[in-house]
Amino acid sequence: GAVVSQHPSWVICxxxxxxxxECRSLDFQATTMFWYRQFPKQSLMLMAxxxxxxxxxxxxxxxxxxxxxxxxxLTLSTLTVTSAHPEDSSFYICSARRRLAQTSxxxxxxxxxxxxxxx
Amino acid sequence: xxxxTQTQPxxxxxxxxxxxxxxxxxxxxxxxxxxWYKQPxxxxxxxxxxxxxYDEQNATEGRYSLNFQKARKSANLxxxxxxxxxxxxxxxxxxxxxxxxxxxxxxxxxVFP
Numbered sequence: 001g002a003v004v005s006q007h008p009s010w011v012i013c014x015x016x017x018x019x020x021x022e023c024r025s026l027d028f029q030a031t032t033m034f035w036y037r038q039f040p041k042q043s044l045m046l047m048a049x050x051x052x053x054x055x056x057x058x059x060x061x062x063x064x065x066x067x068x069x070x071x072x073x074l075t076l077s078t079l080t081v082t083s084a085h086p087e088d089s090s091f092y093i094c095s096a097r098r099r100l101a102q103t104s105x106x107x108x109x110x111x112x113x114x115x116x117x118x119x
Numbered sequence: 120x121x122x123x124t125q126t127q128p129x130x131x132x133x134x135x136x137x138x139x140x141x142x143x144x145x146x147x148x149x150x151x152x153x154x155w156y157k158q159p160x161x162x163x164x165x166x167x168x169x170x171x172x173y174d175e176q177n178a179t180e181g182r183y184s185l186n187f188q189k190a191r192k193s194a195n196l197x198x199x200x201x202x203x204x205x206x207x208x209x210x211x212x213x214x215x216x217x218x219x220x221x222x223x224x225x226x227x228x229x230v231f232p
Contacts, residue, residue: 032218043210043222044164091162097218100169105152108220110164 003027004096006111013084014119021079021114023094029074030096034108035067038091050077084118091115121145123213123223131229132201139186140196140226142211148172151215153194155185158208158225167209170194201230 003026013019023033031052036044048069049057056069066088068080077096081088092115095108124143132138144153155167170178170185178185186195198205208227212220 034219043224046219049218093162093164095164103169103171105169105171106218107152107154107166107169109166110156113162113164115162 004094004109004111006094006114008114009112010115010117012117012119015085016083019081019084019116021081021092021094021116023077023079023096023111025075025096025098025109028096028098030077030098031074032097033071033077034095034097035069035077035079036093036095038093038113040091044093047079081116084116086118089116089118121223122221123211125211125223125226127226128224129227129229131231132198134203134230134232135200137197137199138201138228140198140209140211140228142194142196142223144192144194144211144213146192146213146215148215151213153185153187154212154214154220155183155194155196156210156212156222157205158210160207164210168196198228203230203232206230 005024007022033050035047038044046059047062050069050071052071052074058064071077091113093113095110097106100107151172153170157165168178168180168183168185170187177187182199184197206229208225210225211223
């Protein structure tokens with residue numbers, strides 16, 4: 001099946017530092033990837049849609065300058081949390097869009113997530 | 120208004136029994152897709168099953184089936200012969216005319232021996 005990886009799986013950093021999270025589609029090319037944020041015991045909140053070769057589309061209320069997204073290739077998207085603060089601590093999860101076998105539709109395959117803790 | 124509603128915050132089921140997780144949705148689009156994902160404690164979101172709005176037959180994938188009732192706007196997930204490994208959070212999601220998935224609040228399923 002489709003495999004999406006994320007690195008790192010967890011990170012602890014000091015307030016004010018920047019953290020980069022990578023999302024890779026391992027066995028398929030993904031023109032579109034998505035970045036979500038999930039707080040404990042809550043649902044996933046879409047942060048932005050990342051399209052290969054173009055600027056990301058951010059959801060309302062998400063700061064573009066704080067959460068930098070780069071989708072430089074068909075298999076890699078990165079999310080950089082700049083000048084991280086404790087309120088940025090969360091579970092960040094990416095997904096990649098891929099055609100569902102034997103259908104005419106796409107679905108999203110998710111990475112394992114990255115737990116960010118900002119001290 | 121909520122686009123996706125999962126009214127059961129938690130469900131219990133005994134091993135080998137079947138369980139139904141409820142999901143209702145709200146859309147004015149004619150073409151849309153409905154998805155179920157499983158999120159174990161590890162955090163990864165695992166795709167389970169998909170139902171298209173024009174699909175006349177209910178989707179099935181192994182022990183998972185989707186009870187699609189279009190007029191009632193419901194897309195319940197049925198898990199047959201529950202296993203201990205089925206214990207997880209389950210999210211219903213909808214995709215309308217864009218690429219975006221809209222998720223429900225989830226149902227925590229606990230399977231006991």
